[in-house]
Amino acid sequence: DNIDEKLINIDCLTYAGNSDNLKNYESNKHYTFYNNRIGDEKNVSQIFLNEKPRAIINFAAESHVDRSILGPEEFFKTNVMETLSLLTVSKNYVSNLEADKKNKFKFIHISTDEVFGSLSAQEQPFNENNQYKPNSPYAASKAASDHLVRSYFKTYGFPCIISHCSNNYGPYQYPEKLIPLMIINAINSIKLPIYGKGDQIRDWLHVSDHCEAIKTILEKGQVFETYNIGGSNEIKNIDIVKTICDELDALLPHPEGRSYSDFISFVSDRPGHDKRYAIDSTKIQEKLNWRPKISFKKGITDTIKWYLENSEWLHKIKNKNYDGWVNKNYNNR
Numbered sequence: 001d002n003i004d005e006k007l008i009n010i011d012c013l014t015y016a017g018n019s020d021n022l023k024n025y026e027s028n029k030h031y032t033f034y035n036n037r038i039g040d041e042k043n044v045s046q047i048f049l050n051e052k053p054r055a056i057i058n059f060a061a062e063s064h065v066d067r068s069i070l071g072p073e074e075f076f077k078t079n080v081m082e083t084l085s086l087l088t089v090s091k092n093y094v095s096n097l098e099a100d101k102k103n104k105f106k107f108i109h110i111s112t113d114e115v116f117g118s119l120s121a122q123e124q125p126f127n128e129n130n131q132y133k134p135n136s137p138y139a140a141s142k143a144a145s146d147h148l149v150r151s152y153f154k155t156y157g158f159p160c161i162i163s164h165c166s167n168n169y170g171p172y173q174y175p176e177k178l179i180p181l182m183i184i185n186a187i188n189s190i191k192l193p194i195y196g197k198g199d200q201i202r203d204w205l206h207v208s209d210h211c212e213a214i215k216t217i218l219e220k221g222q223v224f225e226t227y228n229i230g231g232s233n234e235i236k237n238i239d240i241v242k243t244i245c246d247e248l249d250a251l252l253p254h255p256e257g258r259s260y261s262d263f264i265s266f267v268s269d270r271p272g273h274d275k276r277y278a279i280d281s282t283k284i285q286e287k288l289n290w291r292p293k294i295s296f297k298k299g300i301t302d303t304i305k306w307y308l309e310n311s312e313w314l315h316k317i318k319n320k321n322y323d324g325w326v327n328k329n330y331n332n333r
């Protein structure tokens with residue numbers, strides 16, 4: 001939240017982006033926003049020349065698995081080709097820096113645990129040495145971009161770090177991901193579509209803990225290393241949805257006296273659905289002294305309250321071609 005040095009944000013604000021998310025920073029003298037794509041090499045290169053960043057963090061990505069199943073092309077354009085553009089521009093920029101700045105420079109590439117594929121119930125959580133086995137077009141596009149980043153440090157000595165996080169949740173998350181989608185559907189008395197039996201497991205990481213981890217990597221991370229970041233909160237999807245329903249029953253009793261869990265509906269499974277993700281964060285805990293601070297219990301309650309208190313934000317999203325309400329029953333497509 002506290003910006004104490006210059007922060008440059010380059011974002012083309014696609015469907016999931018929203019300038020309202022950044023409203024609090026608009027008047028901050030340390031913050032500058034540029035409405036550009038990361039693949040816009042000419043403008044991004046000019047921004048770097050003007051702003052002279054000491055580090056670049058690449059958060060930009062198409063990130064929703066369901067959308068990648070319905071249309072993989074956009075994922076490869078953004079996550080692969082535009083990462084290549086960003087790497088090209090960044091490498092040129094760094095090559096012209098003075099030696100001391102060049103030595104301190106870092107390019108941090110934000111990746112995902114999905115590149116490692118799926119775990120069985122018995123397998124150990126993913127560590128940094130797991131083999132890449134992406135299963136969805138989204139995961140394949142992230143794996144491809146990780147490979148590009150790796151090739152830049154192996155071939156050109158470009159100072160990169162890759163981080164792999166588990167499932168994020170928290171405020172401002174676009175309501176197509178499991179947690180915000182279920183909250184929004186429930187308060188609108190719309191069905192809560194659970195894929196398959198809801199017995200898939202994800203490792204939930206509060207977005208603030210993830211941001212703290214990235215800040216830690218920015219300050220203390222070693223270039224040419226990778227770091228896994230997880231919440232150590234493995235929970236089945238069905239249990240997440242039941243928790244949301246129970247919390248809502250207490251916080252906002254349904255107007256017709258029903259339980260929100262009445263809206264739970266089991267629908268056809270996501271094709272290629274990964275069974276389990278779990279992250280072993282030992283490396284970042286031991287080497288950089290980061291650990292998650294927000295318990296899932298507190299994190300989920302605060303998140304539900306945030307969505308209840310920010311109906312205006314949701315209203316604006318709904319007016320911006322929001323299609324998250326669609327029941328993703330793949331048999332019907």
Ligand code: DAU
Pocket residue numbers: 063064065066111112113114165166167168176177178179181193194195196198200201202237270277328
């Ligand atoms: O692991 C990190 C990844 O987590 C990120 O790299 C991805 O960008 C992010 O989207 C997320 O991927 P998931 O596919 O795990 O997230 P999602 O919120 O789409 O789904 C979480 C689980 O809930 C998954 O097992 C599918 C299930 N699900 C999801 C939706 C949207 C349902 O059962 N019903 C739904 O309507």
